[in-house]
Amino acid sequence: MSEAADAARKSIGARRNPESAEAILGAAEAVLSEAGYSGFSIEAVARRARAGKPTIYRWWPSKAALLLDVYQRQKRVDTPDTENLEEDLVGFLKNLFSHWRETSSGSVFKSLIAEAQSDETAAAALADYARGRRAQTGQMVERAKARGEVAADVDAELVADLVASFAWTHLLTNRLDEDEATIRTAVRYVVRGIALA
Amino acid sequence: MSEAADAARKSIGARRNPESAEAILGAAEAVLSEAGYSGFSIEAVARRARAGKPTIYRWWPSKAALLLDVYQRQKRVDTPDTENLEEDLVGFLKNLFSHWRETSSGSVFKSLIAEAQSDETAAAALADYARGRRAQTGQMVERAKARGEVAADVDAELVADLVASFAWTHLLTNRLDEDEATIRTAVRYVVRGIALA
Amino acid sequence: MSEAADAARKSIGARRNPESAEAILGAAEAVLSEAGYSGFSIEAVARRARAGKPTIYRWWPSKAALLLDVYQRQKRVDTPDTENLEEDLVGFLKNLFSHWRETSSGSVFKSLIAEAQSDETAAAALADYARGRRAQTGQMVERAKARGEVAADVDAELVADLVASFAWTHLLTNRLDEDEATIRTAVRYVVRGIALA
Amino acid sequence: MSEAADAARKSIGARRNPESAEAILGAAEAVLSEAGYSGFSIEAVARRARAGKPTIYRWWPSKAALLLDVYQRQKRVDTPDTENLEEDLVGFLKNLFSHWRETSSGSVFKSLIAEAQSDETAAAALADYARGRRAQTGQMVERAKARGEVAADVDAELVADLVASFAWTHLLTNRLDEDEATIRTAVRYVVRGIALA
DNA sequence: AGTTAACCGAGACGGTACGTCAAGTCTTCGC
DNA sequence: GCGAAGACTTGACGTACCGTCTCGGTTAACT
Numbered sequence: 001m002s003e004a005a006d007a008a009r010k011s012i013g014a015r016r017n018p019e020s021a022e023a024i025l026g027a028a029e030a031v032l033s034e035a036g037y038s039g040f041s042i043e044a045v046a047r048r049a050r051a052g053k054p055t056i057y058r059w060w061p062s063k064a065a066l067l068l069d070v071y072q073r074q075k076r077v078d079t080p081d082t083e084n085l086e087e088d089l090v091g092f093l094k095n096l097f098s099h100w101r102e103t104s105s106g107s108v109f110k111s112l113i114a115e116a117q118s119d120e121t122a123a124a125a126l127a128d129y130a131r132g133r134r135a136q137t138g139q140m141v142e143r144a145k146a147r148g149e150v151a152a153d154v155d156a157e158l159v160a161d162l163v164a165s166f167a168w169t170h171l172l173t174n175r176l177d178e179d180e181a182t183i184r185t186a187v188r189y190v191v192r193g194i195a196l197a
Numbered sequence: 198m199s200e201a202a203d204a205a206r207k208s209i210g211a212r213r214n215p216e217s218a219e220a221i222l223g224a225a226e227a228v229l230s231e232a233g234y235s236g237f238s239i240e241a242v243a244r245r246a247r248a249g250k251p252t253i254y255r256w257w258p259s260k261a262a263l264l265l266d267v268y269q270r271q272k273r274v275d276t277p278d279t280e281n282l283e284e285d286l287v288g289f290l291k292n293l294f295s296h297w298r299e300t301s302s303g304s305v306f307k308s309l310i311a312e313a314q315s316d317e318t319a320a321a322a323l324a325d326y327a328r329g330r331r332a333q334t335g336q337m338v339e340r341a342k343a344r345g346e347v348a349a350d351v352d353a354e355l356v357a358d359l360v361a362s363f364a365w366t367h368l369l370t371n372r373l374d375e376d377e378a379t380i381r382t383a384v385r386y387v388v389r390g391i392a393l394a
Numbered sequence: 395m396s397e398a399a400d401a402a403r404k405s406i407g408a409r410r411n412p413e414s415a416e417a418i419l420g421a422a423e424a425v426l427s428e429a430g431y432s433g434f435s436i437e438a439v440a441r442r443a444r445a446g447k448p449t450i451y452r453w454w455p456s457k458a459a460l461l462l463d464v465y466q467r468q469k470r471v472d473t474p475d476t477e478n479l480e481e482d483l484v485g486f487l488k489n490l491f492s493h494w495r496e497t498s499s500g501s502v503f504k505s506l507i508a509e510a511q512s513d514e515t516a517a518a519a520l521a522d523y524a525r526g527r528r529a530q531t532g533q534m535v536e537r538a539k540a541r542g543e544v545a546a547d548v549d550a551e552l553v554a555d556l557v558a559s560f561a562w563t564h565l566l567t568n569r570l571d572e573d574e575a576t577i578r579t580a581v582r583y584v585v586r587g588i589a590l591a
Numbered sequence: 592m593s594e595a596a597d598a599a600r601k602s603i604g605a606r607r608n609p610e611s612a613e614a615i616l617g618a619a620e621a622v623l624s625e626a627g628y629s630g631f632s633i634e635a636v637a638r639r640a641r642a643g644k645p646t647i648y649r650w651w652p653s654k655a656a657l658l659l660d661v662y663q664r665q666k667r668v669d670t671p672d673t674e675n676l677e678e679d680l681v682g683f684l685k686n687l688f689s690h691w692r693e694t695s696s697g698s699v700f701k702s703l704i705a706e707a708q709s710d711e712t713a714a715a716a717l718a719d720y721a722r723g724r725r726a727q728t729g730q731m732v733e734r735a736k737a738r739g740e741v742a743a744d745v746d747a748e749l750v751a752d753l754v755a756s757f758a759w760t761h762l763l764t765n766r767l768d769e770d771e772a773t774i775r776t777a778v779r780y781v782v783r784g785i786a787l788a
Numbered sequence: 789a790g791t792t793a794a795c796c797g798a799g800a801c802g803g804t805a806c807g808t809c810a811a812g813t814c815t816t817c818g819c
Numbered sequence: 820g821c822g823a824a825g826a827c828t829t830g831a832c833g834t835a836c837c838g839t840c841t842c843g844g845t846t847a848a849c850t
Contacts (some may be wrong), residue, residue: 012342020822041809050824054812054825055813066332076237079798113311114314115368117307117369118235118311123370127371169358169362173323174324174340185352190386190387193389206801208841209840210842212799239832243802249803250801252802255835404813405814405826407814407827409815411826431708436805448808449828450827451808507708517764549773553780559757559761562760576746578747582784583723583745583749584780601844602794603795603796603847606794632835632837633838643797643798646796748797756832767839789850791848791849791850793824793846795846796845798838798843799840802838802839804837806833806834807834809830811829813828814828815824815826
């Protein structure tokens with residue numbers, strides 16, 4: 001897609017060159033999807049983007065920061081609203097799995113998790129991100145509470161945590177091809193467990 | 198514990214020297230728990246074990262293989278049997294969390310997961326291992342089925358998957374200090390969801 | 395002499411650091427004269443010069459290239475001009491022998507010859523160098539021709555070859571302590587052989 | 592030629608197994624002529640000879656000793672006797688050059704010289720060998736003295752040194768293809784220089 | 789005749805060096 | 820005055836040999 005420009009980019013004076021930033025993020029994504037996490041290095045990204053390493057380091061202090069930006073630049077999976085919690089959660093997981101499978105997002109996110117195991121700041125950023133996602137996912141449960149599908153004292157974020165954990169683990173162990181029936185069964189176990197009366 | 202012997206180890210003939218193997222695994226564990234995954238290099242392990250790098254590469258073709266051996270050398274968490282599924286699962290998770298927290302196992306396993314994201318063989322080994330653990334954990338559910346606590350058509354491994362995913366994710370995001378109440382609540386959501394009638 | 399600077403050298407921007415080059419050549423010379431050819435390794439030079447191996451490899455593709463540079467950095471022996479061929483050649487050999495004996499040049503040149511036996515590029519470089527030296531040495535003979543000391547059809551380079559061969563062989567077999575009388579006798583055999591009438 | 596036997600050699604009791612010695616020397620020669628000095632390692636020889644490394648080290652304390660044995664096992668170039676010094680020396684050099692060119696002797700001898708630059712014992716052995724060869728070559732000059740071709744006070748070994756140096760240098764700089772005319776010219780310069788009256 | 793001793797192949801051992809790759813820092817030059 | 824770019828030091832990578840060691844087995848020579 002947004003490959004490196006043919007001609008060498010020059011400085012545009014004393015301010016950030018948005019072409020460079022774009023080229024770097026694009027190159028990072030491309031490198032990641034072509035060579036995987038093991039081939040993902042600042043050097044490789046710089047080569048691919050026809051940029052100097054310091055240019056990358058100036059704007060992204062670590063590999064983790066770059067990964068995070070790449071991940072966040074990609075379209076988000078949104079949470080469905082079908083007026084039924086089971087359908088919402090199954091839909092969400094199906095969308096998430098296929099999004100991870102079919103775009104480079106899966107690779108990017110896996111890499112981010114891996115990176116977080118050796119980089120403190122990546123760990124913090126990932127924790128923040130995950131917290132936010134749990135809150136967002138939890139809203140599906142909150143809506144179900146409001147509809148009376150689910151007991152009022154249910155910890156929505158904890159439910160979101162269960163669901164997200166299931167997704168993460170499948171991503172990390174290359175099981176994104178799980179069929180819908182299995183996903184639905186897993187979701188149902190949880191939804192029944194929190195259902196009202 | 199089993200640090201490198203004071204005197205230099207020599208060859209014991211044309212066969213593997215178990216002292217060296219032991220020293221290397223011990224050194225790997227020590228390096229990992231002291232310097233973390235980011236400081237874990239074959240060089241560092243060799244230095245620590247007073248072993249030559251080729252000796253390590255002879256027996257462990259990759260960092261992943263070494264990590265796997267280190268993890269498997271450590272004592273396992275076993276699955277309780279309290280005649281009650283909720284207690285079994287809560288006990289299992291509590292044991293697992295404290296084992297991961299209090300020994301170096303947590304670091305080792307996190308590192309293994311991270312490594313699996315860049316190493317194909319590590320990924321396969323990890324997948325195998327996880328499959329085995331799901332089966333083992335699933336037996337708690339099977340026993341509950343036999344006792345009539347749980348519906349007969351429940352997919353025991355899927356339940357184990359949910360539980361293990363919860364554990365993995367907490368490990369990977371440094372949330373092993375989750376209190377018992379939260380763990381119990383999460384377990385209860387699932388156990389209720391599969392309870393008979 | 396020009397040892398590595400006390401403080402660590404830093405980059406001086408996107409161009410070759412002459413201090414590093416100097417430190418590396420100096421270190422190479424020092425290592426060679428202290429540990430000999432057998433102790434001469436890129437690693438040792440890098441350690442001594444407080445330089446990174448990649449810095450050495452960036453500028454000298456092989457051990458041979460480094461050796462050649464070290465040799466050429468050293469002061470040259472020049473060819474005397476005494477209006478008498480025998481004196482010229484004896485003087486040249488005496489100077490050369492004492493130069494090889496008293497500086498590290500001898501070691502360096504021996505190493506270069508040794509290296510050329512296992513390195514193609516070193517062999518080529520050495521051949522080039524030797525050809526150049528023969529031409530230069532041959533000028534002493536050409537001058538003698540012009541003076542009428544020597545027959546006009548004498549192959550000056552071949553004479554230079556004989557003289558240089560004598561020197562090389564003495565260097566390679568540690569016979570640089572040959573006394574002047576012997577050198578003079580050897581030279582005289584050749585000079586008489588090409589004398590006019 | 593005498594390649595390794597098909598079946599594994601066994602010990603023949605508490606004494607040196609000549610089959611092994613033969614196989615090792617043969618393998619050394621083969622490795623040298625196929626891979627050159629740079630590929631010549633004790634490991635490679637052991638592999639090729641299907642021998643254990645200690646068997647080699649037991650009988651040859653260094654690479655140099657092995658090289659020397661290999662060289663001495665090969666047929667020698669002998670000194671012609673044509674009743675004419677120029678013809679003798681030209682014949683000798685022609686034979687030597689073609690022997691070095693057409694058998695592996697050239698490689699072997701070059702390697703030996705190279706090895707002598709980093710190995711003290713090889714240097715000593717080579718010096719001894721060279722001294723012996725000078726004496727032998729000098730006999731051609733002695734015979735010429737006896738015939739009255741050459742002045743009585745000529746230093747025969749020094750003449751031999753000049754001739755041998757010429758040969759060594761051509762070997763070391765890959766100039767063994769020198770044509771006969773050039774060889775003859777060089778020889779003539781020296782022979783004339785020592786001729787009687 | 790039984791024991792001993794040295795040889796044999798094999799291959800693991802702790803090391804050193806190889807040549808390469810990437811990390812993160814630094815400085816100069818161009819816009 | 821900032822951005823771009825490449826050189827810098829550092830350190831790890833995985834491999835090849837080094838020379839030493841111990842093994843299990845074999846055979847000849849010495850009790």
